[in-house]
Amino acid sequence: VLERHGTITWGAGVRDAYEATIELITRAEEAIAEKKRGRRVFGGPRVPVLDPAARRAAALALAPRLRGRLGHDRRVIVTFDDAGKVTEFTSSLEAPALSQVGPATPDHTIYTKRLPCFVPLERAPESAEVLWSAVEGAIATFVRDYTAYFEAHREPGAELTDPLPRVVLVPGLGMFTAGRDRRMAGIVDDIVHHTIDVIGNASAFGRYVSLTAQDAYDVEYWPLELYKLTLAPPEKELARRIALVTGGGSGIGRAVAKRLAAEGAHVVVGDLDEAGAKKTAEEVTAAVGGGRAIGLPMDVTSETSVRAAFETTVLAYGGLDVLVSNAGIAHSAPVDRMALADWERSFAVNSTGHFLVAREAMRIMKAQDLGGALVFVATKNVMSPGKDFAAYSAAKAAEAQLAKVLALEGAPHAIRSNIVNPDAVFQDSKLWSDDVRRERAAAQGIGVEQLEDFYRKRNLLGARILPEDVAEAVLFLASDRASKTTGCTLTVDGGVKDAFPR
Structure with missing residues (x-):
């Protein structure tokens, strides 16, 4: 027995040495059990344990x-x-x-x-x-x-x-x-x-x-x-950071979660589609290692659901450094034919949802006193609203105003708030449902099969915008490379001149 270290055993062969170890440890376990029988461990309680x-x-x-x-x-x-x-x-x-x-x-x-x-x-x-x-x-x-x-x-x-x-x-x-x-x-x-x-x-x-x-x-x-x-390699850009991404089960949110994790972040993926959120988290852990991502159900219109997601984040990782408020829905209809319920649903998700998650994030970041980054995924429609797209465009404009107010309120605490305005991100997107595609095609006077090409051709670069393109912009705004940037709108739309920030 080596004091303060362990045991050394030997024998004629490996098997003999192994069996000697097992025999010695078994004797120790039996002796410990006998000595502890009826004994109050550690002298008994001193402070009551909270429920x-x-x-x-x-x-x-x-x-x-x-x-x-x-x-x-x-x-x-x-x-x-x-x-x-x-x-x-x-x-x-x-x-x-x-x-x-x-x-x-x-x-x-x-x-x-x-x-x-x-x-x-x-x-x-x-x-x-x-x-x-x-x-x-x-x-x-x-x-x-x-x-x-x-x-x-x-x-x-x-x-x-x-x-x-x-x-x-x-x-x-x-x-x-x-x-x-x-x-x-x-x-x-x-x-x-x-x-x-x-x-x-x-x-x-x-x-x-x-x-x-x-x-x-x-x-x-x-x-x-x-x-x-x-000799250890340099830490990645978002090492030691904790990010929560809403709407992370597909599309832009999924790409953002994977990109932030690739740069070292611990990522909590929230989505109304719990299976989608967990799938994204599994993809992250498969790529960067266990413990680095959590997927959970999250309804951004529900205070209870939002609070539960942030509580899970705090208990798992200790706090929060980056919020990517991305969850959103789309509804297309002329104002005179729009149901009140559709208008209210758009504002519940695309405006109030951002408020609820931002409020929780601000509370945690202020308590930490480490600063932080809020990144809001808005839309080109904030600058250039679309015909028959009032519920979406108006709610997203409210989101953008919220982000700017948060830049004002967060600055004294080194909490930055910025906006990414993408346009027409079709790949892996649940926002572009079949109904929305039909409605947007009708609003533009084109066939559904022409829709993606229509959006590509209308931007100056003639570029197809992918979720990964938006994720790069989010990464920049979440990182220390943007440490002196707040209240900013960064477009990822291939250049839509009517949507230039001004």
């Missing part, structure tokens, strides 16, 4: 602010875990001391740092503000102590790395873990679960011990490990 609904509400309020604090200089993905094992440990009598002993094995230090940040709550938090005050104070203490730990063991040439915690333990609530992406935050979470098991089992025999501070420093600041970090 599931209260934990969820507290996590939703805390996560964006926590992500903003941990990612102030370099964004992180933050995950929340309130599994029974976690809440039992964090809320226990012995957690304040046991959590500060050290990692279960030396290599864990590279992922989790030597210690987690433990929030010293004596009772369940009375409000979100009380909770945040306690967490903020605990983080400040962690940074001070970590810096002192570094300085006490510093060797010539060593430089302080990020002094912020990777793990935050909150009594009564659970834990938050941070990493450069969802995969890394998940690894940290798994390590903490493993460490809780080790601490519980070791404590059944006596006092849990770990590395000395010097040994932990030697692992964390091992020159070879630090050198390996310098």
Whole structure:
């Protein structure tokens, strides 16, 4: 048995060594089970664990602010875990001391740092503000102590790395873990679960011990490990960012979700068509890796549905950096023959829907205090409305005005708001239904089979506009390349002179 590390077994052959390992581990498991029988783990509860609904509400309020604090200089993905094992440990009598002993094995230090940040709550938090005050104070203490730990063991040439915690333990609530992406935050979470098991089992025999501070420093600041970090490829343009795309189940939304993910973003895909949203998310994860996308049902006309989508985003990734408000529908009819229900449905989706998602995004982005990007997919019809297209053109004009107001309101918080105006994007589009195609062809006095070619020929470049073309414009406005651009309208229409921004 190698202290603070593991076991070494041997035999005449590989099979003998393997069986010796199994026999040794089995003996250890039996001994642990015997010692733990009837024993109160971690000394029993110290702080009452909130009920599931209260934990969820507290996590939703805390996560964006926590992500903003941990990612102030370099964004992180933050995950929340309130599994029974976690809440039992964090809320226990012995957690304040046991959590500060050290990692279960030396290599864990590279992922989790030597210690987690433990929030010293004596009772369940009375409000979100009380909770945040306690967490903020605990983080400040962690940074001070970590810096002192570094300085006490510093060797010539060593430089302080990020002094912020990777793990935050909150009594009564659970834990938050941070990493450069969802995969890394998940690894940290798994390590903490493993460490809780080790601490519980070791404590059944006596006092849990770990590395000395010097040994932990030697692992964390091992020159070879630090050198390996310098060899990592540069991060992609949207690495560490979280984007939510509405109407992502097809057409422009699908292309946008895939393009943002290709540049490093974690993407939440919302669509009224749940199957379509999940298909897009599956395509993203197949291309860039697990954990990088979520597909979910989302009705942008419903406050409840919109709020649920943003809550899923916060609990999965910690917050939001980019909103692409894209969901839309089209209805074509002359004003004098239009039903009130069709007018109202167009405004519900194409105007109010953008308001509902933008409102949720603004709340999260302001709580994070990291800035953000709102990108509204509008239409050429904002600048150049179409005959027999009043419900669509008017509602989309309202969307564009909303985006401009958000540029005014978001600027003090470094939240940018911009518009993309595409035109006639037929490929993979549900907006261009058979009915809409017939109606638009009739309005132009042409046959349905001529419609796509008609739209192509009317733009100056004679270009067919694809979802991927719009996605490139969205990527630019979502990225830091557009960090000094807000309130802007970017056309992707091949050049429709009546729709020039002016």
